[in-house]
Amino acid sequence: MDSKKKNSNASSLTKPSTNFKRQRKLTSDVWENFEFLDVPDAQGNLLCKCKKCGQRYNAESRQGTGNLKRHIKKCKKRTFKDVGQLILDSSSAGSMMNRIPAIDCDVFHEMLSIAVVKHDLPFQFAEYSGIRKCFSYINPEVKLVSRNTLKADVLKMFKREKEKLRDELNAIRGRISLTSDCWTSITTDGYMSLTAHFVDNQWVLQKRILNFRFLPPPHTGVHMSDHVYDLLKDWGIQKKIMCITLDNASSNDVFADVIKNELDLICGGDYFHVRCCAHILNLIVQDGLKEINEAIVKVRETVKYCKGSQSRRQRFLTCVAHVELDSSRGLRQDVPTRWNSNYLMLENVLYYKKAFLHFQKVDANYIHCPSNEEWGRIEKIFRFLKVFYDVTNVFSVQIILLPMCTSQMC
Known part of the structure; x- marks a missing residue:
């Protein structure tokens, strides 16, 4: 039985028996990807075809196997997911390297343009030496682009997406x-x-x-x-x-x-x-904040003072630990033109009220701590702002729930 198997394996790697050519053993690994044809061409030459795509080639020994190896490299129906199908080529230095699939330059340019837009990168990103080395390492055949080419690709993508959006807007009922x-x-x-x-x-x-x-x-x-x-x-x-x-x-x-x-x-x-409802709310709140502007200014300066240097920040954290409060909450500095940031700043400052009172004792340079009367006014304005803050969240929730409601109506 073993001798029969050996004979059958040997016969599979030999040319088919014909009257015009003598039979000989094949040694090249390339023949594992091709099979011989029984019918010769018009000149009587032996033919073979690719097992994947069916492309035919001259299989005469005088032709060599170079054309067959080149076909294996570029055969579109050949996949390299299986390790056994990896084609090993000998480089000029004599080392062995895996055959890298061909890269689509158009797809590469489009992906690079999307990355630049998505991550807000400069066009010069494509010319960074480190990035170019990475691309060349992944695929030596990749065609690198300049910043001008990348800019043109981004503009093309913008025009293409603009046309898609125009068609989408015109298609809605x-x-x-x-x-x-x-x-x-x-x-x-x-x-x-x-x-x-x-x-x-x-x-x-x-x-x-x-x-x-x-x-x-x-x-x-x-x-x-x-x-x-x-x-x-x-x-x-x-x-x-x-x-x-x-x-x-x-x-x-x-x-x-x-x-x-x-x-x-x-x-x-x-x-x-x-x-705009949010703008109307902002006008109402800003008008109300004018009544306690002095207390708000003190709170704002307090936050600035505590976050102004590493030493003051560390002393404040020591005071927070002394009064047994959670230091991970942190302080927020507001934006004077946005009332909701005033609300968030007051919320955190009121949480650390005891820490600020202790901080005033240990730091003689801290002069912006509100008085007891001002702390009371800050608590009142905080409750006042909370109503408008909740209303703003309700507006946002209504906008989010609108598509859900319409789908239920449908």
Whole structure:
């Protein structure tokens, strides 16, 4: 039985018996991927074909096996998931290396562009020597790009995604609600953002930023209306607008009245201009905070003082441990123009009230500790702010639950 198996294995690695060629044993490993054909070509040459894709080649010994090895490297139907199918090539140095699958340069460039946008990387990222070495190590055949090429790829991706979003907006059956806001940068440049909110054909609430661009002066209501209307025409949705939400700036009233006459609105535009609830809450709270501005300033300076240096921070933590409070909660510094940050700052400061009173005793330079009367006023304003903070969270929850409610109605 063993002799029969050996004979059968030997016969599988020999050329087929023909009248025009003598039979000989094959020694190259490349023949494991090809099989001989019984019918020769027109010139009488022996033929073989790839076991994966069926490509035919001349199998005469005088042709060698170089063309067969090159086919194995680029055969599209050959996978290298199985270790036994790895093709080992001998490099010029004589070492053995695994054959690396061919890389698609278009896919590589697109993935690099997505990574730059997603992680906010500079275009020069593609020219970093360390990054280039990593790419070359993974695949020596990869075509590295310059920062200019990467910039062009990102712009192409932006135009492609913009076309997809335009088609998506034009395909929805309902109307689109807008939100817009303007602000001035540190360099006194004006900017405007425009965001679209809509329910798609699967009844899921969607939000897309349509534009974020420079707004040249003057920042009047008429100029803003012309600017926004041009943006809507660019997206092709000027006839699908439901309403727009703006803050309570006086220029926004003029802006809404002017652009309302240029759009195809339902109910004659009576429900077009929606005032921002969060901005109204902010105005109410900021007006109330003026009554205890002195106490708020002391709290703010207290937080700044404790976080101003490593030594003061360590002394404060020692006071926190002395009064047996949790030090992991930490202190928050507010942003004066955002009342919700005032609320979070007061919440943590009131938690560490005992620590601040002890800190005043051990640090003679700490002069911003509120008095007992001011601590009482801070506690009252904290309870006052908590109501508005909860209302803001309710607004946010309502926005999140809106698609769930609409899907249930559907």
